[in-house]
Amino acid sequence: MPGAYFVSDLHITSPDTERARLFVTFLESLYRDESASRLYLLGDVFDLWVADHDYFVKRYAPIVDRISRLVDTGVEVHYLEGNHDLHLKEYWTRKLGVEVHQGPVHTDFGRWRLRLEHGDQMDPDDKGYRFLRWFLRTPVVRFLIFHLPGSFVAWLGNRASETSRAYTSGTNTISQSDAAAKIRTHAVRMFAARPFDLIVSGHLHVRDDYRATEAEGAFRSINLGSWLDKPCYLRIDDDEVELHELGSLCTGPAVP
Template identity: 40%
Template sequence: MKSWFLSDLHLKDVNERNGNTLLRFLFYLNQNPKQHRLFLLGDIFDFWLSDGRAFVRHYQQLVDEIAKFKKNGGDVYYFEGNHDFHIDVFWTKRLGIPVIEEMQYFDIGGYRVRLEHGDFINPDDTAYLQYRARIRHPWIEPIGHIVPGFFWKWFGEKKSQQSRKQTARYTLENTDGLRQMIRSYAQKVYTEEPFDIIVTGHMHVYDDYEFESEGKKIRSINLGTWLEKPRVLMIEGRHVETIDLTDFL
């Protein structure tokens, strides 16, 4: 069985380049869904809140293919990011896809794998951490479900456009520092609960790093962002590989 990991696609439209790439990748998975597991590690869409009726219509082809994959025996797990939250009301209740808000451990190919979006990699980003705490507050969730989806779609697209500009500039100016944050975070959380591999996103910086602890090799992989390149991580048995879907499909 092949396990696939995707993060930070920030899709705006099915017909854009990355939307089309994801659609073709889902066609590939749906050729034999029982042989694949799909882990969506957050920020798959540029914005998705609540049951997302407006979002479902906008991304209908992608939603249909993911639903088909799940229905036909494929395993799917959706980790919330900072552009998709309170989404279990649609993805879990309607499609039966588990939505995970925090980190979680999985046994994959004999590896103990820690998966998460990566919200806590940068402890100095207090503005983001405060935003995360507010948006995930129990009082906010009912508002997200009540307010019409078309408003959230307009609001999310506006805020996401501003966020992308800021993130792109900051990432370009601080790439080395962000990589060091990713690596330091992996080493820190390993001491809290050991694993073989940690896979994260959020930082928009691709990084594949190996470190040792008491003679054991540990691997940290941050998936970067599809705004740069449509990368996915694949684990099959003991084989771990990052794949550029531009060449794969």
């Protein structure tokens, strides 16, 4: 029975890290898995990847190579841009044949109606980020991002993500249960706008598996958490929806 796989928020910083090696192993396991028909990368796979610079292509060559082979074997690969990976179409679609999405995706897989998103647009009050998201995609900024040297773009991007990390680890940290509440509230609101059976997101780095009540719409909401804490992926087919930890079942720390 065909299966779809989902990963998010790996935040790979270099190909020599444990997370990068685990991801390569995971991608290789998909060539051997005859049921694998789709792979969804739900954003922030890399701690930084911007545009089509050789800097990133070379740096992450082992991963790029495995993804490219996966596409060649006939697996449909989708990449939803996160807030650490953007302007991907130029390289990932044109060179690798990966379908790139800049926002939420509604699609069907087997008997499931799915809504998929990175999750960086979950918070309607985050006006500062909404501006940044828009700003980075304006034609002038896009032009600069593509035409400045890759190493300079990487330097800028790394500075920006350090600043945002310092900021989020300071006053702005939200608790796991607040994050879970945010994920679920967003899911209920999105369901009301356009129903689905399953919503999958990432971004908040809090693994959460929630079954909505009948009144809310009886859908299921899964946040994939992050590989900073555990290398988990979601696999779905017509029979099951299950979080796995590279090989075994991925248990906890789902928020109750």
